[in-house]
Amino acid sequence: MEDFNSIIISQNSKKVNIKENPNNYEIIGNGAQGAVLKISPDRCVKLYKNSTHANMEENVLRVASESRFFPKLYESGENFIVMEYFSGPSLGKFLKTEELSEHIANELLLFLKEIEELGFKRIDCMLRHVFIDAQGNLKVIDHVNAFTKSRPFPKKLFQGLDNLGELDKFINYVKNIDEEMYLIWKNSKTLSRYFT
Incomplete structure (x- = not known):
């Protein structure tokens, strides 16, 4: 040590x-x-x-x-x-110069499903806590409150993507990848305002 x-x-x-x-x-x-x-x-x-x-x-x-x-x-x-330690830009920085791809959208979706399966109460992430490597794989940091703060829907993720103009693209990818999750999010009070 x-x-x-x-x-x-x-x-x-x-x-x-x-x-x-x-x-x-x-x-x-x-x-x-x-x-x-x-x-x-x-x-x-x-x-x-x-x-x-x-x-x-x-x-x-x-x-x-x-x-x-x-x-x-x-x-x-x-x-x-x-x-x-891993190098690579945060997803927020990455999306300022690159467009959201279906691969990254799928990675985000897989991450959110996995943390729910792990029993997290906070099913969310902020773009500045998501890092992307050269292969487009994600690592997510800052999990202090994962088991204590309840957030059953990815509100901060949606807000961050919306601020960068990438939310509609993410929602469309999710609709194609996992329609069941798309409908759950669309019908939630927390996220419904993001769906047109």
């Missing part, structure tokens, strides 16, 4: 920030629960201000350890987890 205690983090009302980074690890992200640093070509560490959040995300990664959509978990401690 590497000692991450020398890295000092702080938290304001919105984000966990790195105050001291004596190892000069590359900071690759920070959010409400933790800050993430790249510690090797294939690994990163997420540091949490609240150890409960570390335990929650570790639990999710253990439950989803067989899923190709989740980063591999290598190590954990009271306030950190070491997991797989």
Whole structure:
């Protein structure tokens, strides 16, 4: 186990920030629960201000350890987890220059079905938490609240795709790939406004 205690983090009302980074690890992200640093070509560490959040995300990664959509978990401690690092743009950045393909739509649909099968309460993802590799495969991060926050429909995913003008295309792909899911979403109060 590497000692991450020398890295000092702080938290304001919105984000966990790195105050001291004596190892000069590359900071690759920070959010409400933790800050993430790249510690090797294939690994990163997420540091949490609240150890409960570390335990929650570790639990999710253990439950989803067989899923190709989740980063591999290598190590954990009271306030950190070491997991797989993968390069590639977030789906939000990718879709600013590329169009949504049927392959990516199918990947999103498979991910949403898989997390429902895993027993997640939050059946959703934000575009900035979805990464796409060179082969068009997806990895999804930031799962702290997967078992605690209830969101049975992909509201944030729909909002993100709508903001980029890609939602209608996604909905049409879903209709062709999985008409049953299309009808469930169309008939839900949460998502019905996105269907014409």
